[in-house]
Structures are given as structure tokens and as C-alpha cells.
Amino acid sequence: MSDTDLRIEFHESLDELRDDIVRLGALTVETIGKGTAAMLDRDLHAAQALIDGDDVIDTLAISIEESCYRLLALQQPMARDLRFIVCALRFASELERSADLMVNICKASRRIYDVTMSPNVRSLIEDMSIEAASLTRKAIDSFIEADDGLASALDDIDDRLDELQVQFVESIFSSHDSDRLGLRSAVQLALIGRYYERIGDHAVNMGERVTFMVTGWLPEHAAVARLEMKSRRGSPDA
Amino acid sequence: MTALVVVLAVAVAVSAGVIATLVTRVRALESAARSTPAPVPAAAEDPTDGSLPRLVAALDALSLGVVVADADEVLGFQNRSAQAILSSRDARTIINRAVRELLVAAVRGEPGEREIDLFGPPKSTYLIRAVPLGNGVAVGGGSVAVIEDVTERRRTDQVRRDFVSNISHELKTPVGAVGLLAETLRDETDLATIRRFSERMSLEVARLSRTIDDLLELSRIEFADDLFIDETRVGDIVEDALGRFRAAADARGITLKSVGESGIVVAGDRRQITSALGNLIDNAVKYSPDGATVTVSARVNPSGLALSVADTGDGIPSRDLDRVFERFYRVDRARSRETGGTGLGLAIVRHVAHNHGGEVSVRSKEGQGSEFTLVLPLGTDVVEPESPVDDSEVSA
Numbered sequence: 001m002s003d004t005d006l007r008i009e010f011h012e013s014l015d016e017l018r019d020d021i022v023r024l025g026a027l028t029v030e031t032i033g034k035g036t037a038a039m040l041d042r043d044l045h046a047a048q049a050l051i052d053g054d055d056v057i058d059t060l061a062i063s064i065e066e067s068c069y070r071l072l073a074l075q076q077p078m079a080r081d082l083r084f085i086v087c088a089l090r091f092a093s094e095l096e097r098s099a100d101l102m103v104n105i106c107k108a109s110r111r112i113y114d115v116t117m118s119p120n121v122r123s124l125i126e127d128m129s130i131e132a133a134s135l136t137r138k139a140i141d142s143f144i145e146a147d148d149g150l151a152s153a154l155d156d157i158d159d160r161l162d163e164l165q166v167q168f169v170e171s172i173f174s175s176h177d178s179d180r181l182g183l184r185s186a187v188q189l190a191l192i193g194r195y196y197e198r199i200g201d202h203a204v205n206m207g208e209r210v211t212f213m214v215t216g217w218l219p220e221h222a223a224v225a226r227l228e229m230k231s232r233r234g235s236p237d238a
Numbered sequence: 239m240t241a242l243v244v245v246l247a248v249a250v251a252v253s254a255g256v257i258a259t260l261v262t263r264v265r266a267l268e269s270a271a272r273s274t275p276a277p278v279p280a281a282a283e284d285p286t287d288g289s290l291p292r293l294v295a296a297l298d299a300l301s302l303g304v305v306v307a308d309a310d311e312v313l314g315f316q317n318r319s320a321q322a323i324l325s326s327r328d329a330r331t332i333i334n335r336a337v338r339e340l341l342v343a344a345v346r347g348e349p350g351e352r353e354i355d356l357f358g359p360p361k362s363t364y365l366i367r368a369v370p371l372g373n374g375v376a377v378g379g380g381s382v383a384v385i386e387d388v389t390e391r392r393r394t395d396q397v398r399r400d401f402v403s404n405i406s407h408e409l410k411t412p413v414g415a416v417g418l419l420a421e422t423l424r425d426e427t428d429l430a431t432i433r434r435f436s437e438r439m440s441l442e443v444a445r446l447s448r449t450i451d452d453l454l455e456l457s458r459i460e461f462a463d464d465l466f467i468d469e470t471r472v473g474d475i476v477e478d479a480l481g482r483f484r485a486a487a488d489a490r491g492i493t494l495k496s497v498g499e500s501g502i503v504v505a506g507d508r509r510q511i512t513s514a515l516g517n518l519i520d521n522a523v524k525y526s527p528d529g530a531t532v533t534v535s536a537r538v539n540p541s542g543l544a545l546s547v548a549d550t551g552d553g554i555p556s557r558d559l560d561r562v563f564e565r566f567y568r569v570d571r572a573r574s575r576e577t578g579g580t581g582l583g584l585a586i587v588r589h590v591a592h593n594h595g596g597e598v599s600v601r602s603k604e605g606q607g608s609e610f611t612l613v614l615p616l617g618t619d620v621v622e623p624e625s626p627v628d629d630s631e632v633s634a
Contacts, residue, residue, distance in 0.1 A: 033358070122605065123606065
């Protein structure tokens with residue numbers, strides 16, 4: 001096989017990797033919407049189907065990971081191709097974790113099956129779900145388009161989800177204070193809010209990796225530089 | 239659908255079984271035609287005498303997605319619809335795997351189908367069917383998959399199923415309750431119990447009577463022949479509709495407020511429009527908390543007269559928003575029975591809007607109230623000069 005053939009095969013492999021990330025992302029985003037609907041509709045069958053369906057997501061994530069290792073080992077990629085593969089590796093893990101958080105939400109929704117949520121609590125759950133799905137979708141778009149502008153904006157966009165989670169917790173306190181919500185259910189709901197907020201954080205992490213893929217720079221590099229500077233000055237914190 | 243799959247399978251088979259090769263050749267010819275100054279007609283090189291490009295064009299014109307796999311289980315031809323679906327970056331990318339799996343199974347002689355629900359947005363349902371192309375010499379094996387967007391069909395099926403189930407429930411529940419109460423009363427001697435049971439029977443009969451009245455009203459409105467179009471001042475309609483619910487609103491401390499331009503003239507059947515607006519106000523009052531405000535506004539927009547009724551009640555979950563205008567559809571069945579609704583009010587409103595060539599829409603969010611807007615055609619006359627926006631409250 002000539003060098004050109006090898007290069008063509010390598011780039012086809014990268015295209016397949018990109019397609020797999022798109023598919024994993026689509027599956028994860030679907031899970032966010034469907035899991036939320038299952039909880040709000042108290043649809044235990046749908047919740048169970050999503051819990052079972054997580055195996056498909058896990059399998060695809062592992063398959064992506066193995067493809068990345070194979071490409072790293074056999075093709076010895078460099079520069080942008082290397083960063084692309086490293087980014088895909090991270091995406092597989094972040095998306096798989098986001099889907100796991102939705103599984104947690106489905107399981108929590110079974111524990112609060114007989115709890116009547118106030119319209120405000122329900123509305124905030126729906127809003128958090130929409131934000132979490134939107135952030136995840138934007139993270140995938142930024143990866144596909146190699147759009148570091150969108151990627152670096154995800155941190156700011158995530159503020160909306162953080163704000164919703166704060167409102168959600170306040171709303172839970174309010175329901176609990178007025179004796180409409182028991183302590184156990186309040187704790188379960190607070191955890192659910194936290195899971196959505198974590199999905200947003202995973203999207204921000206993915207955005208940082210896209211920035212790295214495009215520019216070779218990570219926000220953490222600033223922290224590393226600060227530490228090095230402190231070390232040179234002989235700071236006791238270093 | 240099955241017939242279509244068979245027709246497609248036969249059509250593909252008829253094309254000499256080397257469709258992928260031929261398609262490649264046709265596209266190469268097209269490419270060559272574009273780059274050569276003196277193009278050679280494609281038909282001259284086409285062993286199927288021009289029928290293949292026509293077949294490809296026909297498949298491209300279909301709204302169904304068509305994907306063909308060869309005997310080695312390699313995916314080849316995809317028509318335009320299939321390409322749009324399978325190369326998308328949204329939720330539809332999930333369909334890819336199912337198409338591939340079904341095609342491979344079909345190549346091995348196992349036809350199959352799968353339905354995939356996508357949450358989206360937008361929510362959609364795709365049906366994928368794959369059949370083998372046979373092992374004849376001409377075809378050389380392979381399989382074909384058809385991808386169909388069945389979202390609308392599934393939605394209609396669901397509406398029909400729910401309607402049958404809901405109408406049975408609405409009519410049978412009070413009848414069953416009356417029958418049971420009557421049976422119990424037959425052997426009852428205690429006067430207090432008899433009184434309690436008979437009061438309950440009256441309630442059930444009243445509920446049934448309301449449902450039948452609304453069904454008759456809906457039937458009359460659906461039969462649009464007796465529509466009496468006249469030009470009426472909208473302020474009169476609003477006053478009339480509000481007047482019907484003032485007592486109910488007063489009893490719960492709810493303020494009925496009228497804002498907007500009361501001098502606008504609407505062209506329509508006054509009785510029907512009053513009935514529609516009355517239903518919207520009735521719902522707003524029923525689902526508002528005590529002491530709340532229900533606002534009726536009349537304004538002109540580019541489509542005509544917009545009559546809106548806004549409340550600050552519990553609101554409607556987003557997944558129910560596109561179904562609330564169906565007959566007997568309930569967002570919360572238990573709550574609806576409590577408030578005495580028949581489940582037909584919004585269906586009546588929708589029919590009134592359609593009878594007038596208008597439309598009705600809803601904006602709502604759980605926990606934040608709802609706003610229903612009925613858009614109707616404007617009249618040609620102006621009964622009186624349009625009064626300035628009047629935000630004063632109309633006491634209930």
C-alpha cells in the first residue's frame with residue numbers, strides 16, 4: 001500500500017470517528033429529552049427503556065475509544081490530527097458521562113414516582129433539560145465545525161443552566177417549607193437538578209477540548225503558567 | 239407501503255442488477271458532460287437506453303428515503319431523501335445504524351422493519367423497511383431499504399385512539415355512576431342516605447347534560463352552513479362573554495379585566511364568537527388561583543382581530559400544547575373533573591376559528607399561566623372611531 005493510500009485510509013478513519021461522535025452525541029441529546037419526558041409523564045416503562053438503552057451508548061463510547069487508541073498506535077498522528085483524536089477520546093468519555101447522568105435522573109424519577117411536583121418545579125425541570133440538551137448539541141456542533149468561538153462561549157452559555165439550577169433549588173425549598181414536598185423527595189429533586197447542571201459542565205469541558213483541538217491551548221494552561229511563575233518566584237504556595 | 243417497497247424492489251431489480259455500477263457510470267457521464275466542450279449524449283453510453291437516469295431521477299423525486307446494498311453488504315445507492323436523512327448531524331443520524339443493520343439482514347434473506355422515535359426537536363417517527371433483492375443472475379443479490387417519515391400518521395392514529403377512549407370515558411362514567419346509585423337506592427330506607435345519593439345522581443346527570451350540550455354545540459358549529467356573518471363591535475362581544483362568568487369569578491375573588499380597542503368591528507357569527515370567547519374565559523377562570531386576574535384583550539394585527547385571554551394559572555406542559563384543541567383531550571383528567579369541564583371547550587373554539595377563516599393559538603408555560611389568542615377577520619365598517627387603549631378594569 002502506497003503512502004497516499006495510507007493517508008487516504010487514515011483520513012477516512014478520521015471521518016468515521018467524527019461520524020461516530022455525531023451519533024454518540026445525538027443519542028445522548030435524545031436521552032436528555034426522553035428522560036425528562038419520562039420523569040414528567042411518570043412513564044416508568046420509558047424510564048426503564050432509557051436505563052436499558054444506556055448499554056448502546058456505553059458500547060459506542062468504548063468503540064470510539066478503541067478506534068482512537070488504534071489510530072494513535074498505528075498512524076502516529078501529529079499536530080491537528082493528533083489533537084482531533086485526543087479531543088474525540090475526551091468527547092466519548094464526556095458524552096458517556098452525560099448519558100449516565102440521565103440514567104441517574106431516570107432512576108431518581110422512579111423514587112419520586114408518587115410525588116406531586118408544583119407547576120413551577122416541573123417548568124424548571126423542563127427548562128434545565130432544554131438548556132442541558134442545547135449545550136450538549138452546541139458542544140458537538142463546535143467539534144464538527146472546529147468552531148473555537150462557539151466552543152469557548154459554552155462556559156458563558158452554561159451560566160443560564162447554573163442560574164436555573166439555583167432557581168430550582170429555591171423552588172424545592174419553597175415547596176418543602178409549605179409542606180407540599182417531603183424531605184426525601186426534596187433531596188431527590190435537588191439531586192436531579194444537580195445532574196442537569198453536571199451535564200452542562202460536561203458540555204463546557206467538551207468546549208474546552210475543542211478550543212484545544214483548534215488552537216492547541218487549554219484554559220488550564222493559564223493555571224499551569226501561574227504555578228510556574230510562582231515557582232520561579234519561590235512562592236510558598238508553589 | 240408494502241406494495242411500494244415491492245415496486246421499488248422490482249424497479250431496482252429490473253435495472254439489470256448492477257445498479258451501483260450503472261449509477262456510477264451515469265454520474266461519471268454527467269461529470270464528463272459537464273467538463274467536455276462537446277458532450278456525448280449520456281443515452282449513447284447507457285446500456286439501459288436512457289431508462290436508468292430516469293429511474294434515478296424518479297427515486298430522487300420520492301419523499302421516501304431509498305438505500306440499496308449490494309450482495310457484499312456494502313451500502314451503495316441512496317436517493318436524495320435518504321442522503322438528507324443519513325448525512326444529517328441532528329437526531330436523524332441515529333437512523334443510520336438501523337438502516338445498515340436492516341439492509342445487512344435483508345441481504346442475508348431476512349426482511350425486516352423498525353420504527354424509531356426521535357425526541358428532536360422536532361419530535362418525529364421514522365419507519366424503516368428492508369427487503370432482499372433476490373439472488374437472480376440479473377440482480378446478483380443485495381437489498382433495498384425504504385425510510386419513511388410517519389410522524390403525522392402516528393399522531394393521527396394517536397388522536398383517533400385517544401378520542402375513542404376519551405368519549406367512552408366521558409359518557410360511560412356518569413351513566414355508570416347513575417346506574418349504580420339507582421341500584422343502591424332501590425333497597426335503601428335511610429332518608430339521609432337517600433338524599434345524599436340522589437344529590438350525587440343529580441350531579442352526575444348535570445355533568446352528562448353539560449357534555450351532551452357541548453357535543454351538540456360542537457356539532458352545530460362543525461356544520462358551518464348556518465353561519466350568520468355580520469359585522470359586530472368587538473367590545474359588545476367581549477362584554478357579553480365576560481358577563482356570563484362574572485358571578486363565577488366574583489365568587490373566587492378573580493378580577494376580569496378587558497383591555498385593547500373595543501371599537502374594532504369584527505366580521506363573523508356573533509353567537510359563535512361569543513361562545514368561543516366564553517369558553518376561553520371559562521377555562522381561564524377555572525384554572526386561575528383565587529384572587530387572580532384574567533385579562534381579555536382585543537387588538538388588530540396583520541392577520542385581523544386578535545382576541546386574547548390571558549391567565550396566571552398553572553399553565554400547560556409544553557408536550558400537551560399541540561393537543562389541547564382536540565375533542566375530550568385532558569391535560570389533567572382528575573383536575574378537569576374537579577372543575578366540571580367537558581373537554582370540548584377548546585375544540586369548539588378551534589372550529590369557530592376555522593369557520594371564520596381564522597385561527598386559534600396558545601402560549602403557555604407550566605407555573606406561569608396561559609394566553610389563548612383567537613384571530614378573526616376584521617369587518618369593513620367601523621361602528622365608532624377606535625377608542626384609545628383602555629386598560630381600565632371591568633369589574634366582575
